[in-house]
Amino acid sequence: MRIEKIVVRKLKMDYRFPFETSFARTTDREFLIIEAYSEGLVGYGECVVSADPYYSEETVGTASHIIEEFLVPLVFSKDQIPHPDDINKDFSRIRRNNMAKSAIEGALWDLYAKKKNITLTEAVGGKKSKIEVGVSIGIQESLEELFAQVQDSLDKGFNKIKMKIKPGKDIEMLRAVREKFGDIPLMADANSAYTLDDIDLFKEMDSLNLMMIEQPLAHDDIIKHATLQKAITTPICLDESIHSLEDAQNAIELGSCKIINIKIGRVGGISEAIKIHDYCKEKNIPVWCGGMLESGVGRAHNIAITTLENFTIPGDTAPSSRYWHKDIITPEVVMDEEGYIHVPEQAGIGFDIDQEALDKVTVDIKTYTNK
Numbered sequence: 001m002r003i004e005k006i007v008v009r010k011l012k013m014d015y016r017f018p019f020e021t022s023f024a025r026t027t028d029r030e031f032l033i034i035e036a037y038s039e040g041l042v043g044y045g046e047c048v049v050s051a052d053p054y055y056s057e058e059t060v061g062t063a064s065h066i067i068e069e070f071l072v073p074l075v076f077s078k079d080q081i082p083h084p085d086d087i088n089k090d091f092s093r094i095r096r097n098n099m100a101k102s103a104i105e106g107a108l109w110d111l112y113a114k115k116k117n118i119t120l121t122e123a124v125g126g127k128k129s130k131i132e133v134g135v136s137i138g139i140q141e142s143l144e145e146l147f148a149q150v151q152d153s154l155d156k157g158f159n160k161i162k163m164k165i166k167p168g169k170d171i172e173m174l175r176a177v178r179e180k181f182g183d184i185p186l187m188a189d190a191n192s193a194y195t196l197d198d199i200d201l202f203k204e205m206d207s208l209n210l211m212m213i214e215q216p217l218a219h220d221d222i223i224k225h226a227t228l229q230k231a232i233t234t235p236i237c238l239d240e241s242i243h244s245l246e247d248a249q250n251a252i253e254l255g256s257c258k259i260i261n262i263k264i265g266r267v268g269g270i271s272e273a274i275k276i277h278d279y280c281k282e283k284n285i286p287v288w289c290g291g292m293l294e295s296g297v298g299r300a301h302n303i304a305i306t307t308l309e310n311f312t313i314p315g316d317t318a319p320s321s322r323y324w325h326k327d328i329i330t331p332e333v334v335m336d337e338e339g340y341i342h343v344p345e346q347a348g349i350g351f352d353i354d355q356e357a358l359d360k361v362t363v364d365i366k367t368y369t370n371k
């Protein structure tokens, strides 16, 4: 395919509820939506950055810069892009900036699937017709609010409950939830809020029978996670530390984790996500799809990769209504009472863009034309 035009939209959308992690509390999200045009078709990608560099070093500003100055010119320099994997190779010359790369690559994956008139699920080689869904619950002010959130999530049918934790709001809250709700599929996500000095706390958590603990130590560490994993029985799942297949290989070789959270944006796109999935499958390391509080566009990409067979643990791919008053796709992503999302059957990402809803939340548009 030859890309004729790329449109970069900056969006601002309010969450239905504030979302608190160990690194920030957010009430809205600024991010980018990419449109890639070729022969009358449009492919959509989402750049899962935030306004601030707290989860990763990338922001709306850095991603816009990298896209405008480097990625768009690179895409336009290609007369033909036979497959999205090819652009992944071309982008590898540019170091890091994975969320920026992934946004463009994702739009090309959608376009590629639409050109072949197949679903994105088929394009990535996925087989499932429905995927199991979990929920990520932010840090709550009180136990009562936390209990209410957990109860509501169980009532809705979510198949995994992930609780965000931070120092001072961790073991007691986890224990209280375990005692009140019994044997539910429960895990914790620390977003790098701890160090090896907290090793006794994690040993104590072993008694809670958590499915896993996500990213307990530094965002750029895999060595100390190996030390911690040797000292505890609860599986460690890495999120922030994994940016590539090579990171996944190193972490698994070192014994730094027993599970990996794959986020398309964090690893630089769907092509890299598939490579990590395949390697983990070979090594018997289960994976699941993480979330970045995406709009429907990013959510649709997440649904597609979750259909790959080694995504055996429910992902953070909750339905649109968990996050938004009104999503930018139609229909919105919905979940059934058993906590499954049914994989769409329409070509590409499988959802239409709700143009009116998209325009309403667009705060800036830049158009690049391939001359």
Ligand SMILES: O=C(O)CCC(=O)c1ccccc1C(=O)O
Pocket (backbone or CB within 6 Å): 055, 135, 136, 189, 191, 239, 290, 291, 292, 293, 294, 316, 317, 318
């Ligand atoms: O519901 C979601 O999209 C997942 C929410 C979540 O846990 C998260 C949201 C923003 C940044 C990092 C994380 C994380 O997985 O660590």
Ligand SMILES: [Mg+2]
Pocket (backbone or CB within 6 Å): 189, 191, 214, 215, 239, 240, 261, 290
């Ligand atoms: Mg996480």
